[in-house]
Amino acid sequence: MKTIVSALVALSVLAGIAAPVAAADAKSFYEQQDRARRMVAAYDAAKAKGLGAVAFEGKMIDVPVVERAQALIRQAERQRARRTV
DSSP: OHHHHHHHHHHHHHHTOHHHHHHHHHHHHHHHHHHHHHHHHHHHHHHHTTOSOEEETTEEEOHHHHHHHHHHHHHHHHHHHHHHO
């Protein structure tokens, strides 16, 4: 994904639209973080109730999907920590 984003930014610089692309990408990342946090919370709540199946936003989610959401959250936290140093 990082390669794709880098390629899009490089192309947008040529077209003179780097700022809008970067802003859209940042917003998208924040939206992904929010969704990941809500997904993990829904999964944890269902697991605490002893449910074997978990629905989130009308779709069934399983452990690999939740693990990817957790990884995205960890990545966001690492980036946030780097910015505060």
